[in-house]
Amino acid sequence: MTHTKTFFYSLFLLFFFVYSSAQQLDNSNLENQITLISTDSTSVVVNEIKTALKDSVNTTTSNYFPPLQKNDSISIDFPPKTRDYRRLGYNSTLYLGAAVVTFGALWAMPESFTHWDKQAMKDQGMFYKWKENIKAGPVWDQDSFSMNYLAHPYCGGVYYMTARSSGFNIFESFTYSAIMSTFFWEYGIEAFAEIPSIQDLIFTPVLGSVVGEGFFYAKKKIVKHDKRVLHSRFLGVTTLFLIDPFNTVLDGLGYKEKVKTQMNIAPVGFDANSNKTVWGINFSASF
Incomplete structure (x- = not known):
């Protein structure tokens, strides 16, 4: 199961890296x-x-x-002065798009890797395995320390930053992280492959929000210095993508309020x- 979960996150992040790297990430006014x-x-x-x-x-x-x-440009762009529901909606749509791509890629892979019973899913319906896993969970999983306490909090931090960089406060961003980690991932995409995890339901939004708030202050610092880290625009933009991929993609596409x-x-x-x-x-x- 660890390999399946690792693949989920790797493919999920890779999709957005390839997508965003094709865009011009320098937000200058035209x-x-x-x-x-x-x-x-x-x-x-x-x-x-x-x-x-x-x-x-x-x-x-x-x-x-x-x-x-x-x-002046910095004060306008980040952090937002008001809640931007449209930006948050676009980000959530990107999540759904990534989920469709991820599911399709996993469906094309052998059952030895995904542990999906494709024949049963075909005979009894696409959501057969998903419903079985939902009924069986949540359980205390046996995944590695790095997966449960590093990878999941990081993803929780990404969920948190999606809302935080859209102008929402700490509590609202935590709520968004909890909703996405619970219903989008544990009881959504991942439930097609395995039973929802107790650790993931707790640590992803809780530790993820702590990590995400650290990301938020780091992003403010990077933006203040013209999106540079160690005087390098490449390192700055790469760091912004790693700590806030969805908003970085939108900004790269020229999103403006x-x-x-x-x-x-x-x-x-x-x-x-x-x-x-x-x-x-x-x-x-x-x-």
Whole structure:
């Protein structure tokens, strides 16, 4: 059973490492300036419009999009000032996606490795073994010390950080860790392979929350130093992924709580033929 459980966690983390390593993990603001010009005249002095438009765009850009200082970016990004339910929902969806991939990979492996009775599951239904294990548990398992008291608290810390980095407090993050470790893992994915464990039900959320709060302060320190560890961006981003993989994936995909937009109407030129001012609409979006 130890090999099965080790494979679960290894594949689970490997999936997100491969997925996130393909993304650009440097969260810099991309500012796109889109200028739309409308005119009430068919004949316009082209050179005058170009000059006025350039001045208007430069002025608008400097007014609405001043250069972000490093400390300003840090204070906006982490830690969140409010609970971000949308971010937590995305993270939970990633968990479910990883569960589907993990289950499919284990189903393709030989029974000698997974200890799944595939024939019985086919004859009596996919959830046959799962229901049998649920009825039999929880039990005091015989897994190794490293599995019960190192691997499981680490995973509990990852659950905890998923909520903590989404703006939730200590108690709420502990509750999320307990729910995920109990219903998502012990009575969910892992129950297809083995009986739920008493140690795992206790130590994963309890010790995991202690570990997770340590991860939280470590992440604040790393983010404060421009995502660097020992002056290395690679070590910084790698550490962030190890202590908070799901939020790191979302940030790598460019997740933002809000897309900021600005729109204004301003004169952009003068029509000499009609003796009228040409007005333009300037739309700015910051992603």
